[in-house]
Amino acid sequence: MKVILSADRTCDLTDELRETYGVETIPYHISLEGKDYTDNVDITPEELYQAFWDRKVLPKTSAINAFEYKNYFEQWTSQGYAVIHFCLGSALTSSYQNCCIAAEELENVYVIDSCNLSSATGLQILDCRKKIDEGMAPEEIYEYFSHNQQKYHGSFVIDTYEFLKAGGRCSAITAFSANLLNIKVSIEVDNTSGGMNVGKKYRGKQDKVLKQYVKDKLTQYPDIVRDKIFITHSGIDEKYIELVRQTIEETMSFEHIYVTKASCTISSHCGPGTLGILFATEEARE
Known part of the structure; x- marks a missing residue:
């Protein structure tokens, strides 16, 4: 068959x-805004971001x-x-x-x-x-x-809290405090359900945060499968993608490093500047 x-x-x-x-x-x-679209067919994440920045509207x-x-x-x-x-x-x-x-x-x-x-x-x-x-x-x-x-692990670092705040996923006070203190949070996917949990909090500029985040994730497990790893982002400057790629290569050898861009469904909740690395381990691990 x-x-x-x-x-x-x-x-x-x-x-x-x-x-x-x-x-x-x-x-x-x-x-x-009352119009129906098909994700990444007739609308892009950038259009969603622009609607929010210009008119403070969020998609559903x-x-x-x-x-x-x-x-x-x-x-x-x-x-x-x-x-x-x-x-x-x-x-x-x-x-x-x-x-x-x-x-x-x-x-x-x-x-x-x-x-x-x-x-x-x-x-x-x-x-x-x-x-x-x-x-x-x-x-x-x-x-x-x-x-x-x-066996499959997903996480990402959020750059802006504006979309989380607007969507009711964090309070205005939390967003203000995080921005004031230049704190960026790692979001960890619960691979028993797909739910999400707050992981490590980083402080500093984005390049410093992303580099440390990659090192932390790649040293978290002793049995990472080396055939492939994904760098997935919601729209971010190419220099950060290359920084993450270089950090991966310096930390661990993979046969393939794939770079992909998140769909509107994913991007609309986290906003631009979000980036994660996603990989597998030999054994099932939460």
């Missing part, structure tokens, strides 16, 4: 990676509903294909439950809760392609990734 590898587009893989690894994706919806992101998922999957299941689909972490969205509802009405659709976001989900997808190519059955692949999400 031919297997289709699929994901929510919040996996934040580049067009090139999706094409190379044969990954189909379905995007989320963005609502801005919408989960993919069960009807959309069903129609999306049927283009392949109707031809006898199996579909393995990775969802954005279930703690972050109702899309996972909607996807499961759609899958129950079809045959051979395997829905995996990535328990993560952005390119930490992308890491799972690239590893899944290898298992598909090796001939592993869809049922076995589903079982593997449903029990090994804790």
Whole structure:
């Protein structure tokens, strides 16, 4: 049986990676000032940022509903294909439950809760392609990734608190104090659900913070998988990307360092200047 590898587009893989690894994706919806858009199809993170800076309006992101998922999957299941689909972490969205509802009405659709976001989900997808190519059955692949999400680690450092404050995710006092003291917070993804926790707090200029953050993350685990690592950002000056790449190379050797840009769904919550590194470990670790 031919297997289709699929994901929510919040996996934040580049067009090139999706094409190379044969990954189909379905995007989320963005609502801005009464108009509906398709994430990274007819609206970009920069347009969302500009709307906020100019008019202090925030977008609303919408989960993919069960009807959309069903129609999306049927283009392949109707031809006898199996579909393995990775969802954005279930703690972050109702899309996972909607996807499961759609899958129950079809045959051979395997829905995996990535328990993560952005390119930490992308890491799972690239590893899944290898298992598909090796001939592993869809049922076995589903079982593997449903029990090994804790091998995949995502975190990021936020540069501005304006979007978090406007979205009600931090108080005005917290945002003011952090900006006054030049504090930048590392947000750690809980890879048992996809939820997020506050991690280490850094103080100083962005270049200093990012360099220390990379070193901290790469020395946190003794068994980081060296085949690939992602640098994913929400829109940031190229010099910081290169600084992070250089710091990675100085700290640890990876076969591939991929740079990707976060989707509107991810970027709209954290604002511009956010950057994270995302990687896997040999053993499952929270």
